[in-house]
Ligand SMILES: NC(=O)NCCC(=O)O
């Protein structure tokens with residue numbers, strides 16, 4: 001059985017935007033730590049790290065246990081990290097008990113899952129699964145215009161191994177993650193069995209109005225780009241309320257020229273839109289575009305770019321892999337609920353290429369992407385224990 | 398008489414945020430150019446440059462002709478520059494015609510009039526007039542946190558002369574400026590006589606909501622700081638429409654943490670509010686604060702800072718100085734209208750300490766703070782000619 005206290009203690013206090021200096025440090029730590037449990041390492045062209053503990057039959061691909069060590073700009077310290085560190089804990093337990101599995105077992109750190117630094121999210125599991133082109137992913141830029149590939153090189157994590165599910169395959173992928181929602185807390189349960197993930201669209205919108213003097217331009221002869229963007233943000237919120245189960249949010253905005261007395265002439269912002277099904281997301285998509293273009297025309301502002309640059313369709317996880325999780329939870333005596341995830345995860349992309357399932361653990365108040373994010377050692381232990389059981393069950397199969 | 402063609406040709410194609418490398422170049426040009434017409438130079442502690450052409454009686458303070466060479470981030474090339482270059486043209490005409498005035502005559506370049514880089518606007522004429530403390534002004538920061546004093550030092554324009562109307566006084570201040578509004582174009586006139594300037598408030602507002610996951614946080618349990626700011630921006634616009642003659646605008650916004658999938662937890666924005674009288678501005682001020690605080694409380698977001706960091710009360714120019722302008726326009730055969738300025742000008746602050754008046758010239762479509770800003774050589778010539786006459790009239794007095 002896993003040890004929740006020692007696992008909880010491995011969580012760091014720091015936050016790491018993908019591929020910054022702190023990310024380099026935690027990657028070196030991940031490699032050192034997994035070496036102790038007999039792992040060999042593969043670093044691929046996206047900096048994904050596969051720490052592989054050999055099994056009895058190393059001709060078959062490893063059973064993966066993956067998540068991510070990158071974080072949002074300001075926390076929390078559980079989102080992603082609990083999954084990777086639970087994988088390490090499983091390796092530790094196998095090692096301490098001298099267990100050799102049939103298949104090799106891999107702990108995986110996927111690069112830039114958050115998409116906070118280099119949008120979109122789940123970028124590197126996406127490249128591995130063939131959802132994104134490697135070259136396109138390498139050219140992703142952060143807010144300061146720094147490119148992903150140059151950052152991989154800078155921190156010495158641009159590997160040689162192909163980032164490709166065919167050339168570096170997995171037999172399965174299991175992921176522990178904090179729920180990031182309120183259901184487990186409401187039901188007073190430690191773990192949830194994740195059956196799939198809702199559909200997601202990310203957009204980048206660029207508006208062009210007119211730079212005008214704030215002190216001399218009559219209120220009724222303006223093409224005020226920031227006012228137009230503000231009305232659109234309010235509208236995004238209104239539209240989301242009209243589609244059952246849908247969410248739509250604007251969190252990033254850039255306005256130029258940023259002078260107090262000159263009306264903005266250009267505004268860029270992003271929309272994050274989600275829905276429980278592809279049909280509802282498609283409806284939300286249509287409503288958003290229609291309503292926002294209407295706002296623009298009313299304000300005399302041009303929509304210069306309407307770029308839906310990321311769509312992640314609804315994901316349904318593999319029956320066999322989910323059953324392994326169910327059986328493991330039951331065997332360990334954990335009551336559970338089945339949950340469709342609101343957040344995206346690397347498992348969304350691995351699910352396209354190998355049997356995949358996820359285990360959620362309870363987190364306080366459903367709070368995530370916030371320094372207040374928190375899970376207890378007991379709940380983390382329950383998650384890692386369920387992971388251990390699921391991997392061993394799957395290994396039997 | 399002045400030469401409009403050669404004056405128009407002195408306007409540069411470039412734009413200069415205050416105290417950047419291009420501003421240094423244009424300052425050096427200003428000094429070189431005015432040296433040719435017999436000027437001595439004073440550079441004060443705010444980098445204001447006084448190019449003084451001696452008169453017959455140099456015991457009395459110079460008659461100033463001032464405006465600014467800094468610009469908005471993206472134009473235009475007339476706002477401010479037309480005023481300084483008209484002053485140079487006047488010096489040129491005096492020089493070419495071997496005229497020695499009774500009082501010394503000064504062309505003045507005031508630092509950072511736009512306030513686009515270092516808010517507030519008219520900062521250095523404000524220090525000269527005692528409206529702002531020198532130390533406070535030196536500590537003004539741009540968007541990147543760079544301080545005004547260090548930039549003055551960097552470009553070698555931190556002078557020794559006190560920035561002080563008592564220690565470096567003026568007998569009067571005349572300023573030519575583009576109208577930045579539509580009145581002269583509507584009336585088909587080249588010049589306007591400016592009788593005063595409307596009242597202005599600048600605000601900095603800081604909001605604090607909660608960073609939350611965009612994909613998992615239900616729409617009805619959010620404290621979405623950017624949504625709150627958007628509703629406030631819409632409200633600022635609505636409130637402005639309810640106060641006759643008033644303007645209120647939001648052009649600068651900063652939202653953190655700038656991750657597409659994390660709701661903003663902190664937003665800062667500025668309001669530019671103006672009205673034809675102090676009473677109406679006070680009313681607008683009250684309405685804005687009441688309405689915006691109401692929005693915040695509805696959205697569950699905290700107003701962490703409500704900082705009205707600049708108030709420029711309504712200005713009424715000196716009768717004698719304005720009469721000199723009226724007389725000059727009439728003598729030159731220019732029909733004119735009298736206008737209260739919507740924009741602030743260095744003359745607002747000089748007006749507190751010496752007789753001050755302004756001449757507006759027609760600009761195309763009333764467009765300003767925009768690369769499309771434009772005035773004809775004929776109208777510029779009319780402005781400079783009116784300036785020349787006004788200064789000579791005043792010199793007689
Ligand atoms: N788990 C998580 O927060 N992933 C980031 C991708 C998303 O925005 O859903």
Ligand SMILES: NC(=O)NCCC(=O)O
Nearest residue numbers: 215261510511518740741
């Ligand atoms: N003239 C001019 O644009 N001055 C800037 C100060 C203001 O915003 O009114």
